[in-house]
Amino acid sequence: MQCEAPNSQYAEVDVRPVNTRGDLRRFITLPRHIYKGMEGFVSPLDMEQRHLLSPKESPVFRHAEIQYFLAWRDGRPVGRIAAIVDHKAIEHWQEVIGQFGALDAIPEKGIVSSLLQAVEDWFRKRQISKLRGPVTLSGNAETGTMVEGQLSAPMIAIPWHPKGLDALIRESGYETAQNLLSYRLDLDSNTEERFKVPGNLRLGQGRLSSITTRDLSKKEITTQGEVLRKLYNDAWSHKYNFVPMQDYEMTAMIEQIKPLLRPEHYVQIDQNGEPVAMAMVLPNLYDIAGDLGGSPSPLGWMRLGYRLATHKFRSARVILLGVSSKMRGTMLGSLLPSLAIVELMRRGHTLPYRWVELGWVLESDTGMRNLAESLVPHPHKTHRLYEKNLLS
Incomplete structure (x- = not known):
């Protein structure tokens, strides 16, 4: 063909x-x-x-x-x-x-x-x-x-x-x-320093002493996936073109990405034990499969397996970032996305990524754009959604 x-x-x-x-x-x-x-x-x-x-x-x-x-x-x-x-x-x-x-x-x-x-x-x-x-x-x-x-x-x-x-x-x-x-956010030793949270607040300390975080646990990933799904649906429910994720969709997604995940890839932020924000980063599959073609040879599959097992990734994507609707309009709610990203960065020091992609972000979502553009002034990719009325 x-x-x-x-x-x-x-x-x-x-x-x-x-x-x-x-x-x-x-x-x-x-x-x-x-x-x-x-x-x-x-x-x-x-x-x-x-x-x-x-x-x-x-x-x-x-x-x-x-x-x-x-x-x-x-x-x-x-x-x-x-x-x-x-x-x-x-x-x-x-x-x-x-x-x-x-x-x-x-x-x-x-x-x-x-x-x-x-x-x-x-x-x-x-x-x-x-x-x-x-x-x-x-x-x-x-x-x-x-x-x-x-x-x-x-x-x-x-x-x-x-x-x-x-x-x-x-x-x-x-x-x-x-x-x-x-x-595209290039990672180096100064990245975290450049990304300052107002007041240098840190989770679990001072005014944020009631705030705790949870890692990803592969043993509990099904239960955590349901928590993530509910929080995601709540956080994104007011966004353009949002469709609630069903439990069977989350199950399918977890099964697909589970081989790629490590505990450092997920941050769940709780307030007094209740989930209020989350962020997840996913390793870029193209890093280990991009040179193998769509249908790898047996040798290609062996190379892919080795690269996956040894985590030969150079980049990753922040695929989920959201805050509970009950936190909207509050000072803490405005800080939580930044705090979640900072927490991912801290954990990311143990990972081999040279850069991460933040996106996608709706052009109309000024809050998320301001967060992204505090780190990276301009987007490096743009995608577009269209509408058409067939009666006009």
């Missing part, structure tokens, strides 16, 4: 629903074929993509109706897209909004517009007139179209798209709804 030759770019594009096992396999692996050779692209593992997209593995299918489509030209797939009716999202938003996702395509107008038209027709048949996306397949997973940062180092659970895809989506009538910003 290869990109089309330039002289075939004006050939007819045929968009068809994915109905067979073979087409599902093509759908899951498509990005590494159509983006191969594009500057900045590093192929994710097929295994990782199956966790996201396979109906047998992705927990999203338990509460969402999803239809995949492939765009074909000259007998070869050149793009993909998903139409998603997420009933948990609609219940939370109290508004019927359809979502599209897993949008990857050779960046040509005929291909992108044909894919978007296919999902629009699918939604019209279901009397759904407002669309939002892209998500893969939920706002709790890969989100947005990459607008800036194609040449930056790849990061786990952050999608990559070629330049030009954003413009083609907007040309199809989709308006920018939110930008999602990611910040």
Whole structure:
């Protein structure tokens, strides 16, 4: 499977629903074929993509109706897209909004517009007139179209798209709804010193004597995961495009990332024994798998196993950062995100990371942006969510 030759770019594009096992396999692996050779692209593992997209593995299918489509030209797939009716999202938003996702395509107008038209027709048949996306397949997973940062180092659970895809989506009538910003924080001996918490407050000391922290325990990870899920849902419930994470989604996520985790990767902050804030950092899988391709050889899998066992990571991503809703508007509540990040930094001295990615952060979330930009003035990646009203 290869990109089309330039002289075939004006050939007819045929968009068809994915109905067979073979087409599902093509759908899951498509990005590494159509983006191969594009500057900045590093192929994710097929295994990782199956966790996201396979109906047998992705927990999203338990509460969402999803239809995949492939765009074909000259007998070869050149793009993909998903139409998603997420009933948990609609219940939370109290508004019927359809979502599209897993949008990857050779960046040509005929291909992108044909894919978007296919999902629009699918939604019209279901009397759904407002669309939002892209998500893969939920706002709790890969989100947005990459607008800036194609040449930056790849990061786990952050999608990559070629330049030009954003413009083609907007040309199809989709308006920018939110930008999602990611910040690269290079770690050195002065990082913690540069990041000052007002009053040099420290957890468990002085005015914060009632505040304690908990580490990640692999023996108790299932119980801790449920605490994390409830705190995450509470902390993010008012954010744009938020969808409550279900218990089975958290279970699936823990099973997937458990081999990557160490106690230093998680900070839970309690006040008088009650969870009020949390932060989690996840090692960057691309560090140990980026040179192996999407489908490693047996030797490649052996290399991956060794690198995982010896924690050969150079970078990581802060994937969860939140504060309980009851702390909003309080002085302590405004300090907790900073305190959680500082605590991660202190623990991170035992880890080999040279840099971490903070993100994504909603462009409209001034509190989190101020926190990130106190460390890093400008984002190094931007992703975008769009909306379209089919009745306009």
